[in-house]
Amino acid sequence: MEPFGVKDCALIALATGVRAQNLRELRDGIQKVPAASLYQHFWGRLLQPRFDEPEFNNDFAAWASHGLHDKSLAERLSVIDPSDFDDLEGLRQELVETIEIRLDESEFVPWARTDNQFHFILSQIVVFDTRRRLKKPNELARRVRNLSAGSIFYHFIDARRRPPHRVDDFSAWLMGWGDTYAELLPQLAAIDPYFASLKELRRILADLFALYFQEKAS
Amino acid sequence: MKDLLQQYAAVAGQDVVQHLRQLARSLQGLKVVHVNSTREGGGVAEILTKLVPLMQALGIEAGWEVINGEREFFECTKGFHNALQGRPTVLTKSMIEAYEKTNAVNAERLRPTLEAADLVFIHDPQPAALLHFCPGRKGKWIWRCHIDASHPYRAVWKYLRNWVAAYEASVFSLPEFAQVLPHRQYLIPPSIDPLSEKNLELPDEEVQTVVGRFELDPERPIVLQVSRFDRFKDPLGVISAYRLARQLTPLQLVLAGGNASDDPEGEAVLREVMQASNGDPDIHILLLPPDAHRTINALQRAADIVLQKSIKEGFGLTVAEAMWKAKPVIGGDTGGIRLQVINHQTGFLVRTPEGAALRIRYLLHHRDHLLDMGQRARRFVRENFLITRHLREYLVMMISLLSGQEERIEVE
Numbered sequence: 001m002e003p004f005g006v007k008d009c010a011l012i013a014l015a016t017g018v019r020a021q022n023l024r025e026l027r028d029g030i031q032k033v034p035a036a037s038l039y040q041h042f043w044g045r046l047l048q049p050r051f052d053e054p055e056f057n058n059d060f061a062a063w064a065s066h067g068l069h070d071k072s073l074a075e076r077l078s079v080i081d082p083s084d085f086d087d088l089e090g091l092r093q094e095l096v097e098t099i100e101i102r103l104d105e106s107e108f109v110p111w112a113r114t115d116n117q118f119h120f121i122l123s124q125i126v127v128f129d130t131r132r133r134l135k136k137p138n139e140l141a142r143r144v145r146n147l148s149a150g151s152i153f154y155h156f157i158d159a160r161r162r163p164p165h166r167v168d169d170f171s172a173w174l175m176g177w178g179d180t181y182a183e184l185l186p187q188l189a190a191i192d193p194y195f196a197s198l199k200e201l202r203r204i205l206a207d208l209f210a211l212y213f214q215e216k217a218s
Numbered sequence: 219m220k221d222l223l224q225q226y227a228a229v230a231g232q233d234v235v236q237h238l239r240q241l242a243r244s245l246q247g248l249k250v251v252h253v254n255s256t257r258e259g260g261g262v263a264e265i266l267t268k269l270v271p272l273m274q275a276l277g278i279e280a281g282w283e284v285i286n287g288e289r290e291f292f293e294c295t296k297g298f299h300n301a302l303q304g305r306p307t308v309l310t311k312s313m314i315e316a317y318e319k320t321n322a323v324n325a326e327r328l329r330p331t332l333e334a335a336d337l338v339f340i341h342d343p344q345p346a347a348l349l350h351f352c353p354g355r356k357g358k359w360i361w362r363c364h365i366d367a368s369h370p371y372r373a374v375w376k377y378l379r380n381w382v383a384a385y386e387a388s389v390f391s392l393p394e395f396a397q398v399l400p401h402r403q404y405l406i407p408p409s410i411d412p413l414s415e416k417n418l419e420l421p422d423e424e425v426q427t428v429v430g431r432f433e434l435d436p437e438r439p440i441v442l443q444v445s446r447f448d449r450f451k452d453p454l455g456v457i458s459a460y461r462l463a464r465q466l467t468p469l470q471l472v473l474a475g476g477n478a479s480d481d482p483e484g485e486a487v488l489r490e491v492m493q494a495s496n497g498d499p500d501i502h503i504l505l506l507p508p509d510a511h512r513t514i515n516a517l518q519r520a521a522d523i524v525l526q527k528s529i530k531e532g533f534g535l536t537v538a539e540a541m542w543k544a545k546p547v548i549g550g551d552t553g554g555i556r557l558q559v560i561n562h563q564t565g566f567l568v569r570t571p572e573g574a575a576l577r578i579r580y581l582l583h584h585r586d587h588l589l590d591m592g593q594r595a596r597r598f599v600r601e602n603f604l605i606t607r608h609l610r611e612y613l614v615m616m617i618s619l620l621s622g623q624e625e626r627i628e629v630e
Contacts, residue, residue: 008237008240010237010241010610010611010613010614011614012404012405012406012611012614012615012618013393013404013405013406014402014403014404014405015390015393015396015403015404015405017396017398017403019393036625066556115368115394115530115552115553117394119393119394119396121393121405122625124614124618124623124624124625124626124627125625125626125627126241126614126617126618126621126627126629127626127627127628127629128240128241128243128244128628128629128630129630130240148233148237150237
């Protein structure tokens with residue numbers, strides 16, 4: 001079996017020039033921006049300046065609350081889990097529908113203050129090899145705890161977009177060892193990659209690997 | 219040079235510096251030139267003073283060139299600066315001629331260096347026309363705008379845009395500042411340098427000496443705002459907030475700003491602030507010279523709470539400076555302050571003097587919460603607003619510029 005090559009990544013944000021002043025413009029923007037922009041506002045934000053315990057889980061929900069002061073919409077948008085959708089177009093459709101329902105319910109279109117527009121951005125991801133290698137799965141127990149946030153993002157989140165497996169890289173590597181780690185795979189799959197910060201995800205993964213390989217050794 | 223990276227590793231973390239080293243691997247030997255209009259003074263020079271040696275320490279052949287100009291050139295570029303910030307500005311024909319001639323003359327001197335570079339970063343409008351005078355350039359040119367250009371005065375922007383549009387890319391600090399341009403616009407927020415005079419750790423004795431020098435009472439809480447005397451910074455609102463808060467809480471207010479002698483509007487605001495203070499011995503209005511970085515640092519460390527009650531703000535780096543010193547910040551709910559002050563977590567966002575007063579009282583009566591918030595603020599700045607993050611984004615942008623527009627770039 002090939003060793004597990006630890007990679008790392010970093011993002012750079014780019015302006016799209018698309019912005020919204022009110023809820024209708026937000027819907028229109030969501031319909032027309034590249035899918036990469038939706039990815040940025042749901043997933044890429046994990047690697048951007050942010051607070052570890054965010055009130056909302058995506059930028060649209062945060063703006064609905066702080067920009068439009070529409071708490072109901074913010075709650076509905078925040079609960080949307082992008083990992084529930086096969087692709088970003090499905091996510092786009094769900095967002096548009098959620099906003100359409102809210103527009104239908106509203107007597108007027110909610111507006112934000114002039115200086116609090118929503119700016120759609122997108123990002124480019126640069127991936128690089130750390131030249132660190134894991135030869136055996138039991139090394140995960142020790143090494144995952146020291147991975148950077150970028151490595152966690154690349155291997156546990158970004159990997160789900162990459163063919164052929166479209167699963168996280170840890171699972172893909174473990175599958176290559178036959179049935180040896182069959183019990184571990186469902187436990188990895190049960191970790192929700194979305195509702196946690198990268199640091200929390202690292203801790204959850206490290207704890208899981210540590211416990212599993214400790215039990216296996218004993 | 220290695221020592222420099224180690225110094226940053228000591229404050230930002232070894233892992234952060236390791237990350238930078240790995241990112242820079244594919245940029246070894248790259249010729250990068252930064253150009254601005256001053257070696258000292260101002261935020262851009264401050265950033266380049268550290269960014270360029272850090273790039274060199276990472277194996278990039280980074281250089282820094284400065285353009286020279288006469289009085290009329292700088293009057294013109296001051297006009298550009300004001301216009302980009304939204305102030306209606308009239309530029310005479312001779313000012314424009316001085317601008318273009320100065321760029322042409324500087325291009326003569328810098329042409330060999332600039333045309334040979336792989337990447338050229340032109341900072342702010344002063345040297346923006348250089349590109350036009352370097353027709354044999356082989357590398358990519360990027361215009362880095364450090365100014366809040368969210369609502370530029372259109373007549374002047376229209377002129378500047380002619381120079382800027384020819385660049386391969388531009389960089390703005392916030393998405394709000396980006397413009398309609400025919401090229402990619404990267405977004406890189408500013409940062410603070412933890413090792414600069416403004417931000418380095420100070421011995422307690424030095425902090426106490428500054429407290430004594432300005433006759434502050436070390437036994438009573440200090441609330442501080444550091445800013446120019448400018449209406450957008452709302453110093454009168456700060457005084458109102460102080461008055462409301464001190465009705466129930468013993469308090470001192472420090473308003474520290476620059477001497478406004480070269481700024482007629484600043485002078486008028488300062489007069490209003492003096493009047494509003496009405497001789498209150500607990501309101502300390504400090505006029506400090508532009509290089510009083512260590513004094514400001516000490517004041518921020520001496521304060522219990524830092525205010526930045528702006529009603530309009532570009533980014534507001536004084537917020538990150540205060541947060542780095544583990545102070546909760548009560549900031550105006552506007553501009554880049556929102557990116558730094560996470561409401562109820564690293565401080566409070568307010569719209570009114572009443573809101574600021576309420577939060578001052580709350581924090582002074584919940585000291586444990588004040589301390590927690592301050593620690594959270596420091597961690598937040600450590601992860602997001604230090605120069606190491608700024609450098610990382612420059613490296614990623616450089617890789618992006620050299621690799622194309624694909625959403626994903628893999629480097630060795």
